[in-house]
Amino acid sequence: MIQATPSYAMSMFRLPQSLIKEIHRLCSRFWWGGNEKKRKIHWCTWKHLRKIKCDGDLGFHDLEISNRALLTKQCWRLSKTPNSLAERVLKSCYYKEGNILDATSKPNGSYLWKRLIWGKGILDAGVRSRVGDGKSINIYRDKWV
Structure with missing residues (x-):
């Protein structure tokens, strides 16, 4: 308990x-x-x-480990729900283009933002992209290349 x-x-x-x-x-x-x-x-x-x-x-x-896994889950949820209020607020403050998977740590970021970036480290190590229709491909940044 x-x-x-x-x-x-x-x-x-x-x-x-x-x-x-x-x-x-x-x-x-x-x-x-x-x-x-x-x-x-x-x-x-x-x-x-x-x-x-x-x-x-x-x-x-x-x-x-559980703490980092739960923060990673929040990052994943934010990346999959682009129209949620939390995603829109974080996007307007910390990353104007792309999604949370493209975001980096900011020195003047909030406590919450720094912790989400800490959890996102697991996603950075393991997430791969699918080609799909090819409109969102960036050959210099994407990990599948």
């Missing part, structure tokens, strides 16, 4: 490392027990607990 609580905030903002460490600490304290006065034995590492359930482990999430 504690890992599901920050999901909405993670889809819009990058959580600070200190908060991520605190949430991981709370999860491990709950899982292994103990309190401020008494600590119990940790039978396995936190890294082992984060492995996926298919491998027979508990499948706790790494919140930093």
Whole structure:
């Protein structure tokens, strides 16, 4: 439950490392027990607990990876809904031509914009273009060339 609580905030903002460490600490304290006065034995590492359930482990999430994935999902959603209010506002502020996949980080960008660009890094590494009708092809910029 504690890992599901920050999901909405993670889809819009990058959580600070200190908060991520605190949430991981709370999860491990709950899982292994103990309190401020008494600590119990940790039978396995936190890294082992984060492995996926298919491998027979508990499948706790790494919140930093989940945070970046949710921000990447927001970028993808913005690129696929060009007439949404959020897309129109961001387009007018940060990229006049093209879409969010063509946008770059701005030094005077808002907190939200910098975090979306951080999440967009995954899209930059993996998104490929289709030729389609050929009207939107830029041979100098597109990754499929």
